[in-house]
Amino acid sequence: MPDLLVKLYDLPELAPLQMKLEAAGIKLCHPLVFDKRTVVEWVEKEFEREWACECEAAFAKQPITCLIAVQNGALIGFACYDVTCKGFFGPTGVSESARGQGVGKALLLAALHGLAEAGYAYGIIGGAGPVEFYQKAVGAIVIEDSSPGIYRDRLPSRE
Numbered sequence: 001m002p003d004l005l006v007k008l009y010d011l012p013e014l015a016p017l018q019m020k021l022e023a024a025g026i027k028l029c030h031p032l033v034f035d036k037r038t039v040v041e042w043v044e045k046e047f048e049r050e051w052a053c054e055c056e057a058a059f060a061k062q063p064i065t066c067l068i069a070v071q072n073g074a075l076i077g078f079a080c081y082d083v084t085c086k087g088f089f090g091p092t093g094v095s096e097s098a099r100g101q102g103v104g105k106a107l108l109l110a111a112l113h114g115l116a117e118a119g120y121a122y123g124i125i126g127g128a129g130p131v132e133f134y135q136k137a138v139g140a141i142v143i144e145d146s147s148p149g150i151y152r153d154r155l156p157s158r159e
């Protein structure tokens with residue numbers, strides 16, 4: 001799983017996709033700190049423990065560098081940025097039942113715009129799973145010889 005590079009000065013606009021999602025009752029927002037346990041526990045249940053750890057770290061920042069997607073009061077997606085390393089995007093995930101509507105792309109765009117606003121010129125997708133998703137959504141470029149990258153000395157998971 002390589003890292004990918006994204007030009008933050010050349011990002012697609014978020015607004016058209018956000019309006020489409022809002023028409024379908026899907027809202028993106030930064031969670032507030034009192035939602036921390038709800039969000040972190042949801043990430044662990046839907047995805048993995050390591051992602052929940054990274055999500056928890058996003059809540060330690062001000063402003064919180066996590067975004068969530070909510071439909072009918074329920075969490076359906078999340079994305080973190082500037083957490084695993086400075087300028088990194090991820091982890092991210094959308095509930096299986098909510099995929100294919102543009103939620104993943106909207107969370108990605110919102111987070112990358114957040115990195116741009118924080119002053120970065122380039123963003124890095126750390127250990128990208130679905131490379132084509134990132135290439136298609138934001139023209140991400142594979143960084144050669146970047147796998148396993150920073151994940152090389154990762155401790156074995158307890159589970």
Ligand SMILES: CC(C)(COP(=O)(O)OP(=O)(O)OC[C@H]1O[C@@H](n2cnc3c(N)ncnc32)[C@H](O)[C@@H]1OP(=O)(O)O)[C@@H](O)C(=O)NCCC(=O)NCCS
Pocket residue numbers: 090091092093094095098099100101102103104105106126127128129130131132133136137
């Ligand atoms: C990857 C993920 C976040 C995508 O979320 P999603 O809400 O289904 O994606 P979207 O609906 O926004 O898709 C946007 C576009 O990317 C495409 N796309 C989505 N998933 C893709 C994939 N795995 N591979 C290639 N293209 C993909 C869609 O077809 C869509 O194309 P379009 O703009 O032409 O319609 C979601 O599948 C997921 O949570 N996967 C499991 C966790 C994961 O892999 N996270 C990333 C770790 S780096």
